Amino acid sequence: MTKSELINRIAAVYPYMHLKNVERVVNIILKAIETRLVQGGRIELRDFGSFSVRTRAAIVGRNPKTGEAVQIPERKIPFFRAGKRLRKLVDKGYEEAND
Numbered sequence: 001m002t003k004s005e006l007i008n009r010i011a012a013v014y015p016y017m018h019l020k021n022v023e024r025v026v027n028i029i030l031k032a033i034e035t036r037l038v039q040g041g042r043i044e045l046r047d048f049g050s051f052s053v054r055t056r057a058a059i060v061g062r063n064p065k066t067g068e069a070v071q072i073p074e075r076k077i078p079f080f081r082a083g084k085r086l087r088k089l090v091d092k093g094y095e096e097a098n099d
Contacts, residue, residue: 003030037078047085054079 011022044050058074
């Protein structure tokens with residue numbers, strides 16, 4: 001699902017909300033997640049999952065053309081861990097998981 005599909009789906013569920021307002025709300029939520037991760041923080045959305053930042057250690061890689069050793073610096077990467085309910089929904093399906 002793309003961001004625009006998400007906005008359209010939310011707007012369909014809440015027809016009294018103007019499409020531009022739905023778009024603003026989605027952008028505010030995504031910006032808040034981005035800002036917190038850039039600060040090195042963690043975001044937890046109950047039953048959905050959590051976003052955090054992990055550090056990938058520096059390593060020595062190889063240039064595939066020349067075989068020469070290349071130093072790859074330490075990096076910070078975003079990480080998502082699905083919550084228990086989301087894992088169950090994905091594994092069992094929506095109807096089966098809600099029984």
